[in-house]
Amino acid sequence: MSDTPLDGAAILQHLAELADELGPAGEPHVVVLVGGSLLALHDLRDTTVDVDSLLRLDPELRDAVAVVGARHDLSVRWLNDSAATFRPVTFQQSACEVLLDRGRLVVLGAPFDQVFLMKLYAARAPDYDDLVALWPRCAFESPEQAVALFYAAYPHLEADPYLVDYVRGLAGS
Secondary structure, eight states: OOOOOBBBBHHHHHHHHHHHOOOOOSSSSEEEEEHHHHHHHHTSSSOOOEEEEEOOOOHHHHHHHHHHHHTBBOOOTTTEEEGGGOOOOOOOOOGGGHHHHHTTTTEEOOHHHHHHHHHHHHHOOOHHHHHHHGGSOOOSSEEEEEEEEHHHSTTOOOOOOTHHHHHHHHHTT
């Protein structure tokens, strides 16, 4: 199994195949895309090596993910729920856009504002370029508002006196 780079078209193809793999009977599965996969689907990034869901994957969905992954020599975690640990308390599933509704699989895209806040929280080196790409798609009125919403999303964090300046840099202001 490899970490094959996935572009937006490949992501949609694998998700459609995943929907087919789940079959017609049973409860629907909901996946909320965040991270690089969502950016790739919106042409804000070329590729990603995995598809991150904000919601936890149940065993039936994990099994279907493994089948599709094996079929295409993808990592067993090509679709995973690792991003669930970064879920903002302000996240509302009703604000998501429907990216795919096929059979028993509903794939939603998290709002860009929420993805921005998640990437700001994760603060990994690769997230910098994604944050810069996301900023113009966000509805924040200012870096100060983004930081205020960040602390609302992650109320357990202590205030960082340099965070507004960092976000200003991301916003190019």
